[in-house]
Amino acid sequence: MEPRTSAQDVMRCDLCEIAVVQMHCDICLVNLCKACVGEHMISDESKKHEIVPFKLRKSTPQYPGCKSHNKERCTMYCSQCDIPVCDTCIASHQHLGHKLIKILQVLDKKKENIILKRNELKETIYPIYQDIASDVQNRMSQLEKEYGDLSTAITKHGEDWHREIDKLVKKFKAEVDEMKNTQLQTLQKHLDEINKIMSDIKDVTEAIDISLNSYDISVVFGVSIGIDEYRKIPPKIMVSSPTFNLKKLPAEQLSAVFGTLSSVTSTLKEHGYKMKTTQKSPNTGSSPPVKQLLDEPETVTTIDTGYGELYKVACLSDEEIWTSGDDNTMELYSINQGSLLKSIRTKSGYIPYDIAVTKSGDLVYTDYRDRTVNIVKNEKIEEVIRLQNWIPWGVCSTSSGDLLVIMDSDDNKQTKVVRYSGSREKQTIQFDDKGKPLYSSGRYNRYITENRNLDICVSDNGAKAVVVVNQAGKLRFWYTGHTPAPKNEPFSPRGITTDSQSHILTADKNNDCVHIIDQDGQFLRYIDCGLSEPRGLCTDTNDNLFVAQNRNRQVKKIKYLQ
Template sequence: MDPRTSAQDVMRCDLCETAVVQMHCDTCLVNLCKACVGEHFSADLSKPHKIVHFKDKKSTLIHPRCTSHDEEMCEMFCTQCDVPICTICLASDQHLGHKLARVLEIRDKKRDELVKKQTELKEKIYPNYQDIASDVQIRMSQLEKEYGDLSTAITKHGEDWHREIDKLVQKLKAEVDEMKNTQLQTLQKHLDEINKTISDIKDEINSVDSVLESTDISSLFSLPSTLDRYTNLPRKITVSIPTFTPKKLQADQLFSLKIGKTIPLKSDKHGYSLKTRQKSPEAGSSPPVKQLLDEPETVTTIDTGYDRLYNVACLSDEEIWTSGQDGTMKLYSINQGSQLKSITTKSGNDPTDIAVTKSGDLVYTDYNDRTVNIVKNEKIEEVIRLQNWEPSGVCSTSSGDLLVIMYSSDNIQTKVVHYSGSTEKQTIQFDDKGKPLYSSGYFNKYYITENRNLDICVSDYGAVVVVNQAGKLRFRYTGHTPAPKNQSFNPRGITTDSQSHILTADGNNECVHIIDQDGQFLRYIQCGQWSYPWGLCIDTNDNLFVVHYVNRQVKKIKYLQ
C-alpha cells in the first residue's frame, strides 16, 4: 500500500518516509522514527532540538528567539523595554537596572489576559451579537409586515378616493345628462310644433290645388285667406352646449390634495450596550422628538424697568440679555430676576437688535450709526460699518458667522447679508425671477434667525420669509385664520427650537405663532391682553422667552413636553 496515497495507513517518518512515526521534534515540528533521530540532530546543530514521544508532541514550550542574537533563545523578559532577552543581552549593559521577569511568567500573564478576553468573547460579546442579529431579523420581519400594512392602508385609502371620485364623476355626468335631456325636450317640442305646421301647410296646398282645379268659381271666393300666417317662419332655437374644462394638476398639486401623509422614518442612530443592549442616549445626534403642550405654562416673569422693551437673547440657561429704549443692554439672572450687568451702546443710540454669538459674546445692531458691533469683555468693537444701508435684525449662525438683514437708506431695498467677521460672504435679495424677496418702501423692523436645517428665516412686513442656505425661496407664511384678535398678521421677533419649529411674535394679535420648518401652522401661544409681544429667544432646553413690549417684562414659557 502506497503510504503517500492511502488514507488508512499509519503516519510515517518525515525523513525516511517508510518507518512508523515514534518520535517528534517539538523544535522543528518534524515527525521521526527512532532510527532517524540521530540524522535529524546532525542535520542542523544550531538548534536545541527537543525530541519527545509522538504522543507528547507540542508539549515543549518554544521560547522566543532573541532579536539581537539570532541563535539564542530568550528565557527572560525586560518589562521596561517590553522585549524578551537572552543570556547574552542579560550579561550586557543594555538592560542594566531594568526590571526583569521570566519569559514564562510574562507568558502566563498574557495567557491569562487572553483567556479572559476569549471568555468575554465566548460568554458575553458573542451571545450579544447573536441576540442583536436575532433582534435585527425580528425587526426586519416586523418591518415587512408593517410596511405591508402601510401599503394596504394606502391602497384602501386610494380605493376610497377612487369611489369618491367616481361618485363626483357620476354626479357631473348626471348633471350633463339632465341638461341634455332638458334641451332635447325643448327641441322636441319645437320640432313637434314645426311638424304640425308643415302638416297644416300641406293641407293648405291641397286645398289650393283643389280650388285651382275646380270649375266652380264660387269656391275660389270662399277659400279663407290664411296663407299669410305661414310667411312668418318659426323662431330659431339656439342651443348652448356646456363646456368642460378639466383642471390640470401637477405632481406637487396632487400632493397638496392631502390624500394622506406618511410620517418619515427617523433613523435611530444608536449604539448597543453590551450589558443591557439598549439604545445609548449619547450615540445619536438628532434631538429627541418633543410634542407641543396642550397648555403652555409661564415659568418665570422678569421685570426689566425699560421705558419700552424690544429684544431678548439667551446667554445661557441661567442668563439673558435684553435691550430697549434707553440705549443700554442689560444682563439678567433668570432664576433670581435680578440685573447682573448693564452696557451702554457706543453711540448712545437704542440697539436695533441683539444676539449672542456661538462663543458667548453679545452682538448688537445700531441703525442710526449704521454699524454692527460686538461686546467682548465689556468692551465694544465695531465689526461692520455700512454705507447707504441701515442694519436691522442680526443673528449668529451655527458656524459662528453673522446674518444681518438691512434696508437701504431710501427705504427702497431690503437684503440679507452673510458675514464671516467683517467679510461679506453672501447676499440674499431676489428670488429666481428677479423679484425682491423682502418688502421695502417703508420703515419696518426686520428680524432674522437660522433654523436647525440651515434655513434663513426673516420676519418681514406681514409675512415670515424663509429661504434655504443658498438663498432660494422656500415659502412665505402670511398668518393663520382665524387670528386670536382678528387683526392683520404683524410679525416681530423670530426664533427656532430643537424641533426646527419657527416661532414669531405677532403684536397685533398678542400671540406667538408656531409653524413647522415647511411653513405649516401648528398653534398659537396666547400672551395676554396689552402684552404686545416683540422679541423672542429659545434656550437649550426649548424654553421660550417672550418680550412684552408694553409692560416691559420678559416671560419664560414652557410649551414643549
C-alpha cells in the same frame, strides 16, 4: 504541519544572521547554525549551555531581547519603568531603587489579563455583535414589510381616489345629459309651435290666392283675414350650455391634499444594545425626558428694556439674555435681576436684523445694510461672512456649530437658506423637488432655527407660513396657521424657536400669541399670557420661553411645559 517549524520565511541564525537555523541553546534560548555553535559555547563560559537540534528545543519561555543591550535576554521586569530588563541593565544601576520583578511573574499576570479580555471578547462582546447583526437583519426585513405595506396603502389610496373621481365624472356627465335633454325639449316644443304657426300662415295665404283668382265678387268680399295674431312675434328662447369650472391645484397642494410622507431618520442611539452580563451599568439614555404642555402657561418674570421698539431675544444662558431693537446696540440682561449687564454696538453702526448665540456662547448678528454676518468674541466683532448681491436676514447656530442664514437677492426675486461652516458655504436650500421656490420673495420678515431632529424651520411672513425642510433640504411641510385665532386676524409669523421636545414655536404678531406645533406640523396650542405684538423668541435649557414684545419693549419669560 508542525507550527514551530512552519514559518512563512526561513529562520536565520541569531549570531551570523545568514545561515539557516539548525541548532538551539535551551539555556540561552538562542537559535544557531552548526558553524556558530562553538562561538556561542565560548561566548559565556559561566553558563552550562545545552545545545540541541532545533526541532528538539524545549518549550521553555523565550525571554525577550533587551532593547538596550544587544543579544541579552530579559529575565526581570522593572515595574516603575514598565519595561523588561536584562542582567546588564540591572548591573548598570539604571534601575537602582526600582522595584524589579521576575518577568515570569509579570508574564503570568499578563496572561491572566489577556485571558480575561479574551473571555470578555468571546463571551460578552462578540454575542452583542451577533445580536446587533441579527437585529439589523430583522429590522431590514421589517423595513421591507413596512415599506411594502406603505406602497400598498398609497396604491389603495390612489385607487380610492380614482373610484371617487370616476363617481364624480359619472355624476357630472349625468347632470350634463339631464340639462341637455331639458333644454332640447324646451327648444323642440318651441320649434313645434313655430312650425304650427307657419303651417297656418301657409293655409291662409293659399286661401287668399284662391279668392283673388276667383271672378266671383262675393268670394273676394267674403275673405276675412285675421293677420294681427300673426304680427305678434313669439319671444326668442335664449339657451346656453353650462361650463365646467376646473379646479386646478398646484402640485404641492395636490400632494398635501392626497397625503404626506413623514421624514425618515437614521440616528445613533447610545446603549441601544445591551451586553450579556450580570454587571449593572449606569442608565445614560440620550433622549430628553418627555414633558407635557401645561394647561395654562404662566408668566414667570418680565424684563424691561431701553429700546424704542424691541425686536429680538437670544438666550446666552439660563441667567442671561441678549436683546436687540430699533438702534445699533445689542444688550445683555440679567434674567433674575432684570438689569443691563453689557451693551455692544454693531461694527457698521446699522441696526442688527437678527441675533443668535453659538454653542460656545458667542453672539452672532446679521447686518442687512452692510451685507455681513458677524460674531462677537470677548466684546470684539469679527466679520464671518460678507455677501455679494444678497442681503442676510435671519440667522441661527446649529447643533453641529454651522450657521444657517436666510437671505434675499438684491432684486427681491429670490430667497434661499445657506449653511456655512465658518465662512465656507456648505449647502444651499432654495427649491423643492419640482423646482419651485420654497420661500416667498421680497423684503419680508424671515427668521430661522434648527429643530432637535435637525429639521430647518423658517418663519416666512411673506408666505404667511412656517416652512420646514429636513436636513437635506427636502420639504416636509408648510404650517399656515390655525383657526380660530385668538383675535381672528390672519397668521403673521415672526420669531421662531424650538424646544427639547422638538416643538416649533412661532410668534404671531397680528394675534398677540405664540403658536406651538409638533415636529410634523400639527397644531398643539396657543400661548398668549397677555402678549403684546410678540416678535423675537428663544428658549433656555429648561424649556422656558422668552418673548420679545415689540411696542412695550419688554421680554416675558413664560413657563409652558411641566
